[in-house]
Amino acid sequence: LRRQKMVTKTKAMRTxxxxxxxxxxQNTVVQVVKALGGFSIxxxxxxSTTHVVSGGHRRTLNILLGIARGxxxxSF
Incomplete structure (x- = not known):
C-alpha cells in the first residue's frame, strides 16, 4: 500500500x-496533456522533467538540458 502511494506521487510530479x-x-499539446493527465507543463x-517537446530542429537550452538529464x- 505504501509503495502505491509513492508511485502516485511520482507520477503527479512529472513535468x-x-x-x-x-x-x-502549444495549445494542442496543452489540450492533450490535460486530457491524459499525469503531467504539468x-x-x-x-x-522532474521527463519529456521535452520541440517545434523545430533547434539546439535550445531546454533541449540540451533534456538530453543531459535523459x-x-x-518533435512536433
Whole structure:
C-alpha cells in the first residue's frame, strides 16, 4: 500500500517542457496533456522533467538540458 502511494506521487510530479513551438502547437499539446493527465507543463527543464517537446530542429537550452538529464526528446 505504501509503495502505491509513492508511485502516485511520482507520477503527479512529472513535468513536460515545450520549446521553439508556435502558440497553435502549444495549445494542442496543452489540450492533450490535460486530457491524459499525469503531467504539468513548465518553462524550464528541472529534476522532474521527463519529456521535452520541440517545434523545430533547434539546439535550445531546454533541449540540451533534456538530453543531459535523459529526457524523452519529441518533435512536433
Amino acid at each position: 513536460l517542457v515545450m520549446t521553439s513551438m508556435p502558440s497553435e502547437k 513548465v518553462d524550464r527543464v528541472c529534476e 529526457c524523452w526528446i519529441l
